[in-house]
Amino acid sequence: MLRIAVPNKGMLSEPAWNMLSEAGYRLRSNPRQLVVEDPDNDIELFYLRPLDIAVYVGRGTIDVGITGHDLLLNSGTEASEHMELGFGASTFRFAAPNDSDFHTLQDIQGKRVATSFDKLVHDYLVAHGIEAETIHLDGAVESSVQLGVADLIADVVSTGTTLRNAGLRIFADPIMHSEAVLIRSPRLDPEDERLTILSRRLQGVLTAQRYVLMDYDIPVSKVAAAVAVTPGFESPTVSPLHDKQWNAVRVMVPKAKVNQLMDKLYEVGARAIIVTALQASRM
DSSP, X not given: OEEEEEESSSTTHHHHHHHHOTHHHHSOOSTTOOEEEETTTTEEEXXXXXXXXXXXXXXXXXXEEEEEHHHHHHHOSSOEEEEEOSOOOEXXXXXXXXXXXXXXXXXXXXXXXXXXXXXXXHHHHHHTTOOOEEEEOSSOOTTTTTTTSOSEEEEEESXXXXXXXXXXXXXXXXXXXXXXXXXXXXXXXXXXXXXXXXXXXXHHHHHHHHEEEEEEEEEGGGXXXXXXXXXXXXXXXXXXXXXXXXXXXXXEEEGGGHHHHHHHHHHHTOEEEEEEEOSOOOO
């Protein structure tokens, strides 16, 4: 049975649960249940703190886990990034008080940096020849400057609203860009069949999230023009209708382009255009 760690809470949690197993919802009797067995899919889910998942995968008996790319690098473990998952995007940045003199990376020299990602920040500064003190804080770090603990902070930034509300501004280049990733234990063979199956399932969900199924009717004489608008992956499915002058077409299209494609198809002559969401796929 493949042992998988998923975030117990936070922005990575719900997408991770959705991607891995409906049984994670069906079999989990309450939010405090930290272990769920899913024998139908031959997996065992462990609900853990996102900050700890890389440690359990890299040093413990967990086979794979879902966490952030930044959290993996900060863990310092031997867990390996196996697959990008396409959600939970964020940017890791330096921020300082609005009225401060921090403008470039060199301005950090000799200063105090508060962060929850002390290893990641320390390694980044060393790589750029900057000597500074990194101060580890669990949780929010925005108040550390005002309370005299640090001169600046390094933290995950999404919209920047929290920083602005704390009187802080972003400066210098991003430390890194991050997203949710599937990580693998150093003890797990990357060619392990269980990992291959899991990766294929996750990729199927990722594809289903980016694409929709589109059906439409089109005059036979205009099929070629319609297929040029919606070529699909290999090729659309084209089926005859009762009226021999018309065909029905079924094809997968990018979700982000649905409205534009429907407009183009209508102009070509397509009618009865219907869009259906996908749950999973195998490509």
